Structures are given as C-alpha cells and as structure tokens.
Amino acid sequence: MTTNKEQKNKSDLLLALEQLEREKNIKREDVFKTITDSLVSALRKYFGKTAQIMAGIDPDTGEMAGFLVKKVSDPVITPELEITLAEAQVHQPDAKLGDDVHIPVPIQDFSRIAAQTAKQVLIQKIREIEKVRVYDEYKPREGEVVTGLVHHVAGRDIFVDLGKAEAILPFSEQIRREHYSVNQRVRAIIHRVDKENKGLQIVLSRASGNFLKALFEAEVPEISEKVIEILDVVRDPGFRAKVLVRSNSPKVDPVGACVGIRGSRIRVIMNELSNEKIDLIPYIEDTLTMIAKSFSPATVSSVKILDKEAKRAQIIVPDDQLAMAIGREGQNIRLASRLTGWEIEVKSEGQRSEDNKRTTDMAMQDLLKIDGIGAKVAETLITMNVLDIRTVAGLTEEELCSLEGIGEKTAQKIIAGAKKFLEENPNYGQAAAQEEAPKTEEVKNEPEKTEGK
Known part of the structure; x- marks a missing residue:
C-alpha cells in the first residue's frame, strides 16, 4: 500500500513528464527509458556487473520497480545468475526448472543515486533532443x-x-x-x-549578399513575383553594394521598380543597412557595355578589352570622374570587378592622352633610327599603329606604298634599313615582345544616365 506522500511524488513525476512532453516535445517513453536505465545502472553497481537486472515504471502511476532476473537451476553453480526451484517458487509459485524468475528488489536505497544519474542523463538527453529539434526546424530556414x-x-x-x-x-x-x-x-x-x-x-x-537580396525581395513585390530577377549582389557591407537586376517584362523597368516612387523602396533597405549606398545595375548581354554600367555612379567614356581569355579590360573616364570610378580605397573598381568577373584597369582621359603621347614619342625615336624614315614618314607609320622597327621589317613593299607619301623606292629603302638594323641589333625588342599585350578591342560608351543610390 502506497502512502499519500508517495502518491504525491508519483503524481509530480507524471506531471513533470507531461510538461516535458508538451514544452520540449520529448516523449514520455523516452524519459521512462532514461530513468529505468539509470536505475538499472545503480542496482548493477550494488549487485555486481554480471547480475541480470530489469527495471520499469508504471505509466499510469509513475511507480518504479526493480528486479533481479535469475534462472531456475539445480544445482546452482552461479548464485548471481541462478536460483533454486524452492527459492524461485517463493517469488513465482508456478516456476519450474529453466524458467527466468523476476525477483523484486527494494529500490528505496538506490532512488537517490538513480535520481542523480537519471537527472544528468536526462539533461543530456534533453539537450540532444533539443539540438535535433532546433536543427530540424532551422536548417530548412x-x-x-x-x-x-x-x-x-x-x-x-x-x-x-x-x-x-x-x-x-x-x-x-x-x-x-x-x-x-x-x-x-x-x-x-x-x-x-x-x-x-x-x-x-x-x-x-547581415554582411552577406543574400541578406541584401532578401531585403529587396521583401520590399519589391515584382521580385517575389519573378517579374524582376536579382542576378548578383556584391557588397562592401555598410558602405556600398552593387545589385545586378534584370526584368522579365518589357513593361517593367527593373531599376525603377527597385528604387520605388521617390526612392521609397530603396530608402527602407538602405536604412536597414546603416545607409549603405546601393548601385542598381541593369543587366546587359554585351560585355563591354556591362563593364561600363558596373561603374555606376561614375560615367565611363570607353571600354577596351586588353585580354579576352584572361578577362582583363581597361576603362577610360573623364578626368573629373576618376576618383568616383575608383572609389574610396579602390572600393568602386573592386566591386565592379567582382560583379563582372573581369580584372579592370581605370584611367582618366588625361592619363590616356599622356600615355599616348609617351608611346608616340618612343615610337618616333625608334622609327627614326631606320635609314629612309624621316619625321613625316614616321608620323604616317605611327598613325597606322606601326610603332617599332620589327613591325616595319615585316611589312611588304605594297603595304608601305599604300601609305601616303611613301613611294616604291622609299619603301624598299625603309624595309632594307629596318632589316639591317635588326641584323646589327639581334636583341632588339625582345623584352618588349615578352610584355606585348594581346590585341585589344575597344568600344566608346555614350554618356547615359545610370541609376544608382
């Protein structure tokens, strides 16, 4: 017969288990198993490691019970595992030889140890179950x-x-x-x-491109409706970002839709990102135009492909746009390179003029070393992008004669003079040839208003 105190404790246990199941989604059966395993462990320390022990909990009352399991044998060779028939029938009247008999053992002395062990195991179990539950809930998110x-x-x-x-x-x-x-x-x-x-x-x-993309999806319905796509996002978190957008409808301007009326949509996003500046770049299939657009808000005069295979390009900007094109500590050029996948060199129109003048002066000095070439002929050759003696030596008479101011005899003299110079200077142009850039492709970019905030 159980006392009121014991009944109360049992009720408290069941109430606690119900709360665990409700709040932590931990099944009562799992907790029962944890407690019984702890009780078995505590009993085994007392009865020996070889002892066969079972424990259980009544799911209705919460009452715990422990048992020694012994086999009915005659004679008894291993007392820890075997029991005589007479002793077995005390606990189980219908027992016979070969049967397993469950002998109740008092658990009061082991309840405190079992409770402590069960508590530790249960805490660990709760943590593991909680970890799995949280993982299953948040991984898909x-x-x-x-x-x-x-x-x-x-x-x-x-x-x-x-x-x-x-x-x-x-x-x-x-x-x-x-x-x-x-x-x-x-x-x-x-x-x-x-x-x-x-x-x-x-x-x-908060620094990833996906966070910025998700903010746009939340603020711009056209994106969630797939009318507008965000193709790529590159960021210098908190300072500047470039977002490549494309419209799937000719009636919808992707940049205007993302900006919103009077900047209402993009302003919300910028405020969330500590006023990070956002350049919206409309996607264009043409590589040269795409490179030019990626430098928004700077205006690009022209783009030249230096090496198509290595994806190297050069852009020319007005002198007053150079600082903006490069950005703070190279920020704008760095983001444009990441967005396009190209290594980009930036020069101003003034710098290009200086480079061209330097190249022209060097070519003039070089070409004047050839017998038959004067300043006027050298200027003509430079205009046709013939800038060194080795190139002159590779020309035919017909090619030279096609140039203004060069006759047949002059052409012959120039080619002979170039070849003679190369014979006398066999190492000429070797260093320059190793550093020679691949053929370039250039397109001028007409000034156009670009969206950027």
Whole structure:
C-alpha cells in the first residue's frame, strides 16, 4: 500500500513528464527509458556487473520497480545468475526448472543515486533532443530573414535570442560600422545551420549578399513575383553594394521598380543597412557595355578589352570622374570587378592622352633610327599603329606604298634599313615582345544616365 506522500511524488513525476512532453516535445517513453536505465545502472553497481537486472515504471502511476532476473537451476553453480526451484517458487509459485524468475528488489536505497544519474542523463538527453529539434526546424530556414534580441556579447561576436533558439552573429558577418547592445533588436538572415560535435550553431549574417537580396525581395513585390530577377549582389557591407537586376517584362523597368516612387523602396533597405549606398545595375548581354554600367555612379567614356581569355579590360573616364570610378580605397573598381568577373584597369582621359603621347614619342625615336624614315614618314607609320622597327621589317613593299607619301623606292629603302638594323641589333625588342599585350578591342560608351543610390 502506497502512502499519500508517495502518491504525491508519483503524481509530480507524471506531471513533470507531461510538461516535458508538451514544452520540449520529448516523449514520455523516452524519459521512462532514461530513468529505468539509470536505475538499472545503480542496482548493477550494488549487485555486481554480471547480475541480470530489469527495471520499469508504471505509466499510469509513475511507480518504479526493480528486479533481479535469475534462472531456475539445480544445482546452482552461479548464485548471481541462478536460483533454486524452492527459492524461485517463493517469488513465482508456478516456476519450474529453466524458467527466468523476476525477483523484486527494494529500490528505496538506490532512488537517490538513480535520481542523480537519471537527472544528468536526462539533461543530456534533453539537450540532444533539443539540438535535433532546433536543427530540424532551422536548417530548412537557411536564407530566411529573422528578427531577434541581443542576448549577450562575447568578444566581437553577438549572441541573438530568436525565441526558440540562440543564434550567433559572428564579427565576420556584421556590418563594420554597427555596434550592438543587450536587448537591441537585430534583423539578419540565417546564413547557415551547423550541427557540430560541440553543439548546434545557428549562424546569422547581415554582411552577406543574400541578406541584401532578401531585403529587396521583401520590399519589391515584382521580385517575389519573378517579374524582376536579382542576378548578383556584391557588397562592401555598410558602405556600398552593387545589385545586378534584370526584368522579365518589357513593361517593367527593373531599376525603377527597385528604387520605388521617390526612392521609397530603396530608402527602407538602405536604412536597414546603416545607409549603405546601393548601385542598381541593369543587366546587359554585351560585355563591354556591362563593364561600363558596373561603374555606376561614375560615367565611363570607353571600354577596351586588353585580354579576352584572361578577362582583363581597361576603362577610360573623364578626368573629373576618376576618383568616383575608383572609389574610396579602390572600393568602386573592386566591386565592379567582382560583379563582372573581369580584372579592370581605370584611367582618366588625361592619363590616356599622356600615355599616348609617351608611346608616340618612343615610337618616333625608334622609327627614326631606320635609314629612309624621316619625321613625316614616321608620323604616317605611327598613325597606322606601326610603332617599332620589327613591325616595319615585316611589312611588304605594297603595304608601305599604300601609305601616303611613301613611294616604291622609299619603301624598299625603309624595309632594307629596318632589316639591317635588326641584323646589327639581334636583341632588339625582345623584352618588349615578352610584355606585348594581346590585341585589344575597344568600344566608346555614350554618356547615359545610370541609376544608382
């Protein structure tokens, strides 16, 4: 017969288990197994490692019971595992030789030890189950924007309370100019969810391109409706971003839709990102035009492909646009290169004029070394992009005669003089030939109004 106190304890156990099942989604059967395993472990320490022990819990009352399991034998060789028929029938009247008999053992002396062990195991079990539950809930939500409160700051990392779980906003995923305090609201994207040996980690990000993309999806209905696509995002978090957009409808301007009426849409996004400047770049299939557009808000005069295979290009900008094209500490050119995938060199029109003059002067000095070439002929050759003696030596008489001011005899004399010079100077132009750039392709970019905020 159980006392009222014992009945109360049993009720408390069942109530606690019901609460665990309700709040932590931990099944009562799992907790029963944890407790019985702990009780078996405690009893085994007393009865010996070889003893066969069973334990159970009444699911209706919560009453625990422990048993020694022994086989009915005659004679008894191993007392820890065997029992005589007479002794067995005391506990189980219908027992016969070969049967397993369950002998009740008092568990009161082991309840405290079992409770402590069960508590530790249960806490670990709860943590593991909680980890699995949180992982299963948040792993599919990677890429989703969430809002939480700063729980605490550890070093330069921020720990954020999401309600059902705690997440980390690492320093590498923060916007550098931002500072956080406890209980401050934080909006970020679930960057990734890792299940490691040391525990579950939900990593948030405010610095990733996906976060900016998600903000646009939230503010611009045309994006969620697939009328407008965001093809790429590159960022210098907190300072500047470039967003490549394309419209799937000829009636919808992708840049205008993202900006909104009087900048209403993009202003909300910029405020969320500590006033990060955002350049919206309309996608264009033509590579040269795309490179020019990527330098928004700077105006590009022309683009020249230096090496198509290596993806190297050069852009020319007006003198007053050079600083803007390069950006603070090279920020704009760096973002444009990342957006287009090209290595880009920037020069002003003044710098190009200086380079051209320097190249012309060097070519003039070089060509005047050839017998038969005077200043006027040298100017003509330079105009036709013939800039060195080796190129002159490779020309035919017909090609030279086609140039203004060069007759047949002059052409013969020039070619002979060039070949003679090369014979006398066999190492001429070798260093220059190694550094010679591939053939270039250039397109002028007509000034056009570009959208950028």
